[in-house]
Amino acid sequence: MKIGIIGMGHVGSTLAYGLVLKGLCKHLVLANRNVTKAQGDALDLQHTLSFCEHPIIIESSRIEEVTACDILIMTASVPFAAMKSRIELGPANVALFKELIPDLAANNPDAIFIVITNPVEVMTYLTYRLSGFSASKVLGIGTLVDSARFRSLLSRMEQIHPADLRAYILGEHGPHQFPVFSHASAGSEQIVDNLPNRLLCETVNNAGHEVYGLKGHTNYAIATAACEVIQAIVYDDHRTMPLSLYFNEWLGIKKNCFSIPVVVGRAGVTRYLRPDLNLLEQQALATTAALVKANINRLLYPDGGGLDDEESPMEQESTQSARRRTACT
Template sequence: MKIAIIGTGRVGSSVAYALVLKQFCNHLVIAGRSYEKARGDALDLQHTLAFCSRPMRIEACTNEQVMDADIIVITASVDTEGQVITSRIQLGNKNAAMFRELIPILAANNPDAVLIVVTNPVDVMTYAASKLSGFLPNRVMGVGTLVDSARFRTLLSQEVHIHPGDLRTYILGEHGPNQFPILSSAEAGGERIRDTPRHRELFTQVIEAGFEVYRLKGYTNHAIATATCMVVEAVAFDESRTMPLTTRFDDWMGIQDNCFSIPVVVGRSGIIRHLYPEMNDDEQQNLQTAAAVIKSTIISLIPDLVG
């Protein structure tokens, strides 16, 4: 199994470190615009192998030199040093321009790869990657609201005193302000998790959680890296795991040609199945609102790729 990470920033480095510790592959490639930075990460990770249980081939290269990978994790993003980022959409124009150069090369050199997009705004970038690669939509997915769902479960677990891994509740929609929880079907051990004002209050904390971390330390990396590794694991080991991920679809719940987080089943070929949760009237309305906003953003940032 050969996994390539595109991008040597804090998130890319964190994903690489987690993959080395988890031993999901026997060949890891660290790639970036700068070979020197990628080489530094690769060397550091090679030194880490002395404390791991199995050997692994770790190498560095530029983005254009990544070849024949099974899984490609894309964390590359424009430099935001010195900028105040108040919305992921701020990154959209420059990251879309970068993807126009990067994705066709990756697709040509790695024709059988599954692409996992982390770059923000992830819903737009996943749509762009799907179109620019020419891959079937199931082979291109964004981490999306997987990390938001994990944050929500963590907060809920503290409230109901049940391990977050045993809570069954999803946040769908945009990885951003237009996300929404499916509380009507949330449960733990077959018992409903009620849609209460307190639980709604916890959800509002989730919407701002990423930016709260950003305000405090200037970036986020640990949670998103761990969420990304969960997706990698599901693909690498053909696990048929259910999770909310960003995917481009022709039709889902009556919504056409859009790209945001929905519940899916993930295996070796990527997304192997879409799931269709029951929603109450409020959730249906939230879905329609989120879909309209996300589609409008996609059209505004990459109009030539739509349709």
């Protein structure tokens, strides 16, 4: 298993450390626009191997020289000194991905992309479009980290280990995310949708910005969330988790890209899960869907058109095949 991390900022470095400690690959490539930073991380992690159980080849690379990876994790982002919302990073990160993704996809045709860069829904959809890969192989971390934060807070209130809680946050990795209380449970006992638990959701919504305000970045939770996805792929675990990815249709929502519950294994996403949502959750879903689509259209289609007007690579292939059949007859 060969894994490449594209972008060695706080998240990329923390993720690399987690992958080494967990021994989740045989070959780890650290790539950065400033290759000196990647070289320093690679050397530091090579020294760490003396304390680890699994031998790993660890090397640094220029981004354009990353090849033949099984998994590519996109953490690359434009630098920012102050940020009020993730969407502010959109224009510059869109330009960055337009520069990086086509070559990465061409040089790593069998890879699964994992996108961490914000705004994650926009960047995941853009990676899907630019790479030409199947939607099942372009995964945004999305609300996986929000769901983990939610379970952590619920754990304190319920006095139950967070791993024994089943509770998802879906939709946007941002202010319009929503909890699915109708399917939240502990030991098959439903977790009640009440005011205290709703207040926890507000805390979750602000958690990333709180951490960012205190130390200037987030890294541990998001890197650990990425490790969970990578582990599910490496070991073909078929784990259920909420991830951001493009879909043609989900619970009546057409052509969009945000976090929904999926099953993850070696091939990427192997199944979309379709829970029955109550009326409140359906309304929240419609709101987040409209907001995400508006963000995608504003950042990726400023001259008109939009996500609804685009054919997916699969649809393009079907259209081309139909045209070829017509030409033959």
